Amino acid sequence: MxxxxxxxxxxxxxxxxxxxxxxxxxxxxxxxxxxxxxxxHEDPLRAGLxxxxxxxxxxxxxxxxxxxxxxxSAWPKLAAVALALAxxxxxxxxxxxxxxxxxxxxxxxxxxWADLLAGDIGVAAAITMKRALLGYAIALVAGVGLGLxxxxxxxLRTAAGSLLTGLQTMxxxxxFPLAILLFQLSEAAILAVVVLGAAPSIAIGLLTSTDQVPxxxxxxxxxxxxxxxxxxxxxxxxxxxxxxxxGLKQGWAFAWxxxxxxxxxxxxxxxxxxxxxxxxxRELSDAEGLLAWMIVVxxxxxxxxGLVFGVLERKIREGxxxxxxxx
Amino acid sequence: MSAVLPHAPLSLSSxxxxxxxxxxxxxxxxxxxxxxxVVALDTMSFTVxxxxxxxxxxxxxxxxxxxLNLVAxxxxxxxxxxxxxxxxxxxxxxxxALFPWLSVEENxxxxxxxxxxxxKARAARVAELLGLVHLEKFARRRPHELSGGxxxxxALARALAQQAELLLMDEPFxxxxxxxxxxxxxxxxxxxxxxxxxxxFVTHNVREAVRLGDRxxxxxxxxxxxxAEYEVDLDRPRRIESPEVARLARTITDRLLEAARHAAA
Numbered sequence: 001m002x003x004x005x006x007x008x009x010x011x012x013x014x015x016x017x018x019x020x021x022x023x024x025x026x027x028x029x030x031x032x033x034x035x036x037x038x039x040x041h042e043d044p045l046r047a048g049l050x051x052x053x054x055x056x057x058x059x060x061x062x063x064x065x066x067x068x069x070x071x072x073s074a075w076p077k078l079a080a081v082a083l084a085l086a087x088x089x090x091x092x093x094x095x096x097x098x099x100x101x102x103x104x105x106x107x108x109x110x111x112x113w114a115d116l117l118a119g120d121i122g123v124a125a126a127i128t129m130k131r132a133l134l135g136y137a138i139a140l141v142a143g144v145g146l147g148l149x150x151x152x153x154x155x156l157r158t159a160a161g162s163l164l165t166g167l168q169t170m171x172x173x174x175x176f177p178l179a180i181l182l183f184q185l186s187e188a189a190i191l192a193v194v195v196l197g198a199a200p201s202i203a204i205g206l207l208t209s210t211d212q213v214p215x216x217x218x219x220x221x222x223x224x225x226x227x228x229x230x231x232x233x234x235x236x237x238x239x240x241x242x243x244x245x246x247g248l249k250q251g252w253a254f255a256w257x258x259x260x261x262x263x264x265x266x267x268x269x270x271x272x273x274x275x276x277x278x279x280x281x282r283e284l285s286d287a288e289g290l291l292a293w294m295i296v297v298x299x300x301x302x303x304x305x306g307l308v309f310g311v312l313e314r315k316i317r318e319g320x321x322x323x324x325x326x327x
Numbered sequence: 328m329s330a331v332l333p334h335a336p337l338s339l340s341s342x343x344x345x346x347x348x349x350x351x352x353x354x355x356x357x358x359x360x361x362x363x364x365v366v367a368l369d370t371m372s373f374t375v376x377x378x379x380x381x382x383x384x385x386x387x388x389x390x391x392x393x394x395l396n397l398v399a400x401x402x403x404x405x406x407x408x409x410x411x412x413x414x415x416x417x418x419x420x421x422x423x424a425l426f427p428w429l430s431v432e433e434n435x436x437x438x439x440x441x442x443x444x445x446x447k448a449r450a451a452r453v454a455e456l457l458g459l460v461h462l463e464k465f466a467r468r469r470p471h472e473l474s475g476g477x478x479x480x481x482a483l484a485r486a487l488a489q490q491a492e493l494l495l496m497d498e499p500f501x502x503x504x505x506x507x508x509x510x511x512x513x514x515x516x517x518x519x520x521x522x523x524x525x526x527x528f529v530t531h532n533v534r535e536a537v538r539l540g541d542r543x544x545x546x547x548x549x550x551x552x553x554x555a556e557y558e559v560d561l562d563r564p565r566r567i568e569s570p571e572v573a574r575l576a577r578t579i580t581d582r583l584l585e586a587a588r589h590a591a592a
Contacts (some may be wrong), residue, residue, distance in 0.1 A: 216420060216422060216424045217424055217426060219401065219418075219420075219424070220418075220420065220424040220426075222401060223399055223401070223415070223416075223417065223418040224417075224437055224438040224441050224485075224489060225415065225438065225441035225442065225489075226441055230441070234437070234440075234441075235426070238426070238428045238429075239426070239427075239428070241428065316428075319427075319428060319469060320427040320428060320469065320471060321427070321469060321470075321471025321472065322471075
């Protein structure tokens with residue numbers, strides 16, 4: 001808890017404060033130590049109270065505290081967005097590029113809103129998301145299967161481990177020429193590259209996370225009768241879950257990038273995906289539309305990352321008492 | 328290497344054929360091979376009677392972890408034989424080794440689940456076990472919410488859930504403060520008397536061994552050898568600070584130091 005440390009530092013800097021009786025001390029040090037002092041005193045008190053009443057549920061009095069916590073985490077994000085928009089506006093105002101090439105945030109956000117109302121964004125997002133989910137699902141099955149086999153069979157791991165790393169570090173765009181050659185300009189070409197992009201990360205995530213399972217837990221599981229597959233199911237996989245989820249998250253990021261590259265390269269006319277809309281905007285020199293679609297891509301990435309993986313990671317961490325003290 | 332007659336343990340205090348819970352017959356364990364081989368256990372033989380509480384003391388490197396692994400069936404001896412009565416023994420470690428993704432009750436239910444008990448049967452048994460270690464109120468908590476002593480009590484409940492006849496304990500209280508340790512000694516003793524369990528308790532705290540054991544086995548280091556054994560003929564419940572416990576502990580400690588000097592020489 002940084003607050004307590006801060007209070008300690010201040011106290012160390014002004015040791016005479018602690019020699020004074022409690023009430024006086026707070027007044028004396030008011031300007032300097034009021035804030036950290038108070039929070040340092042509040043924390044253990046509330047924690048002690050919670051421990052004493054044996055309640056994990058937030059009491060009624062904690063609701064404003066929760067709202068405050070929400071605000072505390074929201075305002076820096078909002079401020080950052082506002083700052084980015086302001087910078088953007090400044091660049092536009094500087095006249096570096098004419099407005100038909102680089103439109104300002106107001107025009108782009110207006111266009112975004114209009115496209116959203118017209119339903120274009122919904123249609124495109126649905127097509128793209130469907131591909132992403134399908135590709136990711138296949139990558140998940142393939143990655144987990146591969147990871148499990150490599151984790152269990154040492155020879156295979158020695159043989160294929162570095163190959164897997166090679167696959168992971170290879171930019172997935174480099175797969176497209178081959179994929180197009182094999183599958184023509186089709187859904188299959190896109191899907192293949194999405195899977196190739198995501199599966200190695202998932203497999204590697206599984207491998208490294210199972211490597212890091214504490215041997216003591218494995219030993220405990222064995223003593224209690226978990227062997228073979230049940231050892232995996234009941235001990236190794238749950239123990240490896242935090243690291244595995246990190247691999248899943250990275251796999252998603254790779255899948256999403258591969259998909260965007262794929263949709264730009266493999267244009268399928270009757271499926272107006274986000275990539276197609278991006279490409280068309282460029283071809284029509286529709287800068288407003290282009291930027292609006294880019295924002296869509298970014299927002300979708302942020303949403304999945306925050307809502308799916310963010311929540312998943314937080315749940316796992318909280319359940320195991322791994323919540324970072326500095327957070 | 329001394330020859331060991333089969334079924335004739337080095338020293339068995341009572342020659343009457345009491346039921347045996349554990350027997351080691353000339354057990355040797357070498358780690359590695361060739362010139363690099365390390366002898367962890369050297370022709371070790373002893374017998375633990377059913378319902379007995381045996382403490383094993385020795386300095387580090389005496390092969391106690393190796394011995395427990397062999398008895399728990401996690402490893403096989405290079406030579407000799409380990410005979411365990413009943414099912415797989417339960418094993419408790421210095422760290423609780425509770426599964427952090429499971430609640431307290433789910434942790435205790437784990438061995439029951441492995442035995443294939445129904446959910447309902449598990450719940451009843453878990454409630455009973457948590458009652459034994461006085462942790463009913465913490466059934467829904469996660470391990471990280473518990474203190475060190477509470478974690479070890481959950482680990483004890485989980486070990487008992489296995490319903491093994493033999494409970495192996497690998498310095499289970501070494502990481503706890505003295506007060507908590509005292510308290511858990513009493514709890515363990517009471518549980519042992521109530522359940523009629525056989526306990527093999529490894530520690531390097533000689534007083535703890537005398538406080539708890541019916542018998543104390545003394546192992547030497549590198550290689551691990553059984554060098555002496557002591558009958559603890561003191562009334563229970565004992566107090567760890569009592570003069571009788573201290574006196575015997577001192578005798579054993581002196582012998583331990585002698586063995587250590589011998590090993591160093």
